[in-house]
Amino acid sequence: MIQDTRFMNPESYIVNRIIVHIDFNSFFATVEQQANPRLRGKPIGVTGGDRTTRTVLGAASVEAKKFGVRTGMQIWEARQLCPELILVNGDSDKYLDTTQKFLNILKDYSPYLEVFSIDECFLELTGHRGQCTEKDNYNLLQLATEIKSRIRAEIGEWITCSIGISYNKLMAKLAGSLYKPDGLVMIADQEAAQWILDRVELDEICGIGYKTKKRLLNMGVTNFKSLRQASKQTLMVSFKSYGEVLFNYARGIDPTPIVPFYQKPEVKSVGHRHTLSHDTESAEEVKQIFLKITELISRKLRHKKLVGETVSMWFRYAFAEALEYSNGSTSGDGLALRSFSGRGMQLTIAPTSSGLEIFQAAWQTFLRLWNKDKIRMVGVSVSNLTSAYPRNRTFLEDRLKEERILQALDKVNDRYGEFTLQRAVLLGSAKVSRKPNPFLADRRFKL
Numbered sequence: 267m268i269q270d271t272r273f274m275n276p277e278s279y280i281v282n283r284i285i286v287h288i289d290f291n292s293f294f295a296t297v298e299q300q301a302n303p304r305l306r307g308k309p310i311g312v313t314g315g316d317r318t319t320r321t322v323l324g325a326a327s328v329e330a331k332k333f334g335v336r337t338g339m340q341i342w343e344a345r346q347l348c349p350e351l352i353l354v355n356g357d358s359d360k361y362l363d364t365t366q367k368f369l370n371i372l373k374d375y376s377p378y379l380e381v382f383s384i385d386e387c388f389l390e391l392t393g394h395r396g397q398c399t400e401k402d403n404y405n406l407l408q409l410a411t412e413i414k415s416r417i418r419a420e421i422g423e424w425i426t427c428s429i430g431i432s433y434n435k436l437m438a439k440l441a442g443s444l445y446k447p448d449g450l451v452m453i454a455d456q457e458a459a460q461w462i463l464d465r466v467e468l469d470e471i472c473g474i475g476y477k478t479k480k481r482l483l484n485m486g487v488t489n490f491k492s493l494r495q496a497s498k499q500t501l502m503v504s505f506k507s508y509g510e511v512l513f514n515y516a517r518g519i520d521p522t523p524i525v526p527f528y529q530k531p532e533v534k535s536v537g538h539r540h541t542l543s544h545d546t547e548s549a550e551e552v553k554q555i556f557l558k559i560t561e562l563i564s565r566k567l568r569h570k571k572l573v574g575e576t577v578s579m580w581f582r583y584a585f586a587e588a589l590e591y592s593n594g595s596t597s598g599d600g601l602a603l604r605s606f607s608g609r610g611m612q613l614t615i616a617p618t619s620s621g622l623e624i625f626q627a628a629w630q631t632f633l634r635l636w637n638k639d640k641i642r643m644v645g646v647s648v649s650n651l652t653s654a655y656p657r658n659r660t661f662l663e664d665r666l667k668e669e670r671i672l673q674a675l676d677k678v679n680d681r682y683g684e685f686t687l688q689r690a691v692l693l694g695s696a697k698v699s700r701k702p703n704p705f706l707a708d709r710r711f712k713l
Contacts, residue, residue, distance in 0.1 A: 285524070286389040286410065287430040287438035288372065291447035293385035294325035297364050298354045300422035309333060310352045311344055321541065324356050328447055361385075364421060369527070371416050375409070378524045388435055390524040406431055410450050432459070436520035439472050459518030463490040471515060478512075481505070490516045536566050536574070537647025540698050545584035545640040552641050554695040556632065557625050559646050562684065562698065564621030567648065568676060571655060573617040574648035577627040580610030584640035608643075609635040617652060620668070624648060 290296065294312040299305045309330035311323040323344055326335040333348035345351055365384050372379050378390035391406070410429045417425055426448040430441025437459045441451040444462075453459050463471075468489065469479045485504060487493050493516040501509030514520065538559045546552065556579075567574060611631040615623065628646045678687045685692070 283433050284391040284406065285432055285435050285438040286391065286406075286413075287432075287435070287442040288387055288389065288413065289428050289430075289439075289442050290368070290385035291426045291428060292325055292327050292331070293364075294356060294361055295327035295330070295354075296425055297361055297422075298357075299327065300424040301360065305352065305354070306424055308352055309335065309348050309350055310354050311335060311341075312354050312356050313341070364425075367421050368417065371413065371420060375413070377526060377528075379527050380524045381527050388438065388524055407450065407452065414448070414450070434518075434520040435522050435524070436471060436473070436515060437518055440466070440470070443470065456518045460490075460494075463516065463518060466490070468493070473511065473515060478505075478508075482512075533570060533572065533651060535578075535647050535649035535651065536563050536570075536572070537578070537645065538562050538698075539580075539643060539645030541643045542641065543696065545642055547638060547640045551696070552632070552644065553629060554692055555644055555698065556628055556646065557621070557689065558685070558692060558695060558698040559644065560625040560628060561621040561688070561692075563646060563648055564619050564624055565676060565679070565684075567619040567651075568654075568672065571653060572651045573619045573654045574624075574651045575617045576612055576614055576648065576650040577624055577631075578610065578612045578647045578649065579628040579631045580608060580645050581632065581636070581641055582608035582643040584642045611635060614650075619654060620672075 295310050298310060298312060299308075305327075307329060308327070309332075310327045311330055312325040313321050313323065321341065323335070323337055323339050323341065325337055326339070326344070330344070330348055330351055333351075335344045335348050335351065341353070361384060368385075369379065369381065369387065372387065372389055376389050376391050380388040380390075382388060391409075410431060413429065414427060417427055428442045428446050428449040430438045430443070430449075430451050430453070432438040432441050432453040433455065437453045440462065441453045442449065444451050453462060468474050468482060468487075469476065474482075481504065482488075482493065485496070485500075487496060493512065496513075496516075498510060498513045501512050503509070505512060540555055540559055542551075542555065611634065613627045613631050615627050618624065624646065632644075675687050679685065
């Protein structure tokens with residue numbers, strides 16, 4: 267374990283809030299190595315579900331990262347960097363089970379536990395509120411070490427996590443990212459925070475992405491030191507309300523509260539995207555995929571007792587061209603960088619949770635935009651959600667019949683699996699399944 271307290275001034279202590287950020291290292295890959303000892307110490311990449319082609323890496327092991335392999339990288343690109351890369355099919359249930367064990371450990375330390383993603387969370391130690399002593403800071407490091415030990419003992423000896431401790435969520439997350447894997451860093455006060463901020467890149471903190479960084483660079487802001495020199499008014503003119511956030515970030519200020527796991531966030535949209543196993547220009551095949559996606563979305567809406575009225579549709583065309591790297595090298599198949607394009611559109615409809623009605627809206631917008639070229643990926647989401655109840659009861663026989671059919675269909679598919687019962691037009695269509703994403707948006711579970 268790497269431990270660093272250089273940023274903890276012995277004469278100044280964490281006050282008011284103590285936030286601990288815990289982040290698993292190479293989570294999916296490490297869980298696979300824990301489950302299969304033969305994979306330990308070897309470069310592995312975890313793919314999406316049962317796919318090893320036409321997909322990106324969901325995670326790369328610590329060993330693979332040493333070759334430059336990164337999460338989100340195309341498979342062919344990762345294999346160029348690391349020919350010995352071992353691909354492992356992702357197992358969502360395995361990762362969710364590990365996360366549940368991980369969170370059950372953390373619940374023992376504080377009820378103020380915020381689940382940030384499937385492998386990452388924040389913990390506010392309410393028992394340490396108020397002025398802290400040097401002894402308290404030492405106890406925090408002991409507590410963090412204890413958490414690491416419990417994770418190894420109760421989840422697996424190959425599992426490691428990086429822990430950051432600070433006075434707000436922003437700096438705790440930054441502290442946890444400074445030394446990976448298996449790091450432990452405490453940033454005790456604002457003075458230490460600004461010292462560190464002046465030594466990291468703008469996009470190394472959560473909240474500043476590629477586009478924001480690019481806009482800042484265009485303004486002549488190249489680091490956090492120069493960001494502090496920009497006035498709040500200037501930033502708010504360029505970034506509107508987010509300008510104040512950037513102004514605070516440069517000073518290590520973040521008033522964001524912890525949102526405990528038992529406070530369920532409001533669902534803002536329900537969606538699904540699917541990458542086809544092959545490029546296709548068949549309207550019938552794409553139509554079947556859209557129908558399956560919208561059936562999955564409608565089932566989730568009904569499960570949550572919601573209806574939506576804004577249908578968003580988007581798609582990507584197949585890779586359009588092959589380019590060489592700037593140094594002239596190419597991959598084994600003669601392709602190096604491949605570009606793709608896509609389109610999207612929204613349509614407002616009457617509030618619904620019917621898969622057929624959502625499909626009709628998505629298909630209508632797709633036909634408006636599609637130029638008949640080959641399709642690689644399609645996606646649909648439904649937003650502007652409201653509760654399905656109370657609502658006016660229909661007495662139309664056709665509507666009542668449809669409701670009874672959907673209720674029966676949901677009961678069968680809940681018990682025996684998705685698409686056990688499905689529309690006849692979908693018989694023989696490509697397999698489409700729902701998998702949890704890293705932010706747990708597709709599945710809630712009891713902690």
